[in-house]
Amino acid sequence: MISLENLSKRYGDRLAVDDLTLQLRPGTVTGFLGPNGAGKSTTMRLILGLDHATSGTALVGGVPYRRIRNPLRTVGALLDARAAHPGRSGHAHLVALARSNGIARRRVGEVLETVGMAGAARKRAGTLSLGMSQRLGIAGALLGDPEVLMFDEPVNGLDPDGVRWVRGLMRSLAAEGRTVFVSSHLMSEMQLTADHLVVIGKGRLLMDAPLAEVLAGSSLTAVLARTPYAGELVERLRAAGIRAQRLGEHELETTGAPIERIGDLAHEAGIRLHELRTREASLEQAYQELTSGSVEYSSGVESGVNA
Numbered sequence: 001m002i003s004l005e006n007l008s009k010r011y012g013d014r015l016a017v018d019d020l021t022l023q024l025r026p027g028t029v030t031g032f033l034g035p036n037g038a039g040k041s042t043t044m045r046l047i048l049g050l051d052h053a054t055s056g057t058a059l060v061g062g063v064p065y066r067r068i069r070n071p072l073r074t075v076g077a078l079l080d081a082r083a084a085h086p087g088r089s090g091h092a093h094l095v096a097l098a099r100s101n102g103i104a105r106r107r108v109g110e111v112l113e114t115v116g117m118a119g120a121a122r123k124r125a126g127t128l129s130l131g132m133s134q135r136l137g138i139a140g141a142l143l144g145d146p147e148v149l150m151f152d153e154p155v156n157g158l159d160p161d162g163v164r165w166v167r168g169l170m171r172s173l174a175a176e177g178r179t180v181f182v183s184s185h186l187m188s189e190m191q192l193t194a195d196h197l198v199v200i201g202k203g204r205l206l207m208d209a210p211l212a213e214v215l216a217g218s219s220l221t222a223v224l225a226r227t228p229y230a231g232e233l234v235e236r237l238r239a240a241g242i243r244a245q246r247l248g249e250h251e252l253e254t255t256g257a258p259i260e261r262i263g264d265l266a267h268e269a270g271i272r273l274h275e276l277r278t279r280e281a282s283l284e285q286a287y288q289e290l291t292s293g294s295v296e297y298s299s300g301v302e303s304g305v306n307a
Contacts, residue, residue: 001179002047002148007056008203009042016042018203019056024181026147031176031211032183035291039203040183041079041284044152048077050054060148072101076141077150079158081133086126090117090136093125094143103144111139116165130157138169149173151182155189167193169221191283201291211283216258218289223254223262226275236269237262250274 001023009017017039024030034040045051047058049065060075068074080300084093094108105285112118115135134157155163174180184190197214199207230252237244244254259278266273
């Protein structure tokens with residue numbers, strides 16, 4: 001488990017991470033989202049002891065990372081796909097990691113097979129494509145068979161098959177009871193991968209909730225109904241304080257109430273329904289709502305400035 005308590009990091013006048021308190025639990029893929037400059041990479045570096053916190057604590061399994069003996073056996077991380085020495089082969093890179101953490105050499109071959117790199121293991125890291133470098137980095141994270149795994153943008157450079165593979169890997173690792181913490185800007189992929197979401201903006205926590213709760217809380221999530229008595233049902237719903245509007249002669253849309261509540265009110269009013277369904281917001285839509293006031297770097301198109 002990863003625990004952050006009032007974690008902050010300041011670089012001069014800039015507060016990159018601002019009083020974050022989180023608990024990331026085993027058995028869950030937690031997606032870590034936020035605009036560019038939100039503090040995601042800095043937070044991960046603080047957890048791994050690569051930066052020192054200005055205040056607060058970051059613990060892995062109840063202790064700071066720097067106090068973990070043979071850390072690859074506890075935490076596996078991929079923060080930079082190009083971190084391997086460019087002159088070393090992928091195999092040599094992993095052997096060096098294994099030796100420094102007391103991991104059996106045979107494990108190198110196992111993780112290379114797992115990530116699909118057995119045939120490219122002798123290539124120098126500097127000659128690998130970004131996608132293959134990602135696979136090598138993931139192999140390094142898996143090397144110690146750790147309980148906690150952290151990935152920063154792990155699908156960058158991967159083809160569609162590779163993206164699907166990473167998705168399945170993340171979910172399988174969580175199903176084994178591991179803590180999986182992954183940042184990404186690909187909202188569609190996070191919607192398919194994550195169980196839980198942590199969203200930050202300008203270093204501050206904006207949301208810490210299950211994926212389903214984030215989507216349900218979006219103003220773009222609606223309940224759609226089809227009935228011969230659409231006008232009557234709209235009046236009934238509005239009388240109950242629910243936002244409702246007609247979309248056509250027999251269709252209407254409501255927001256701010258669960259589908260069960262709409263069905264119950266229709267039943268109480270004796271209104272026959274031909275269809276009742278939820279139109280869920282996408283994660284991209286929900287994310288944009290959450291972070292609309294926290295975007296530090298916006299494009300000219302978004303800000304209304306001509307290119």
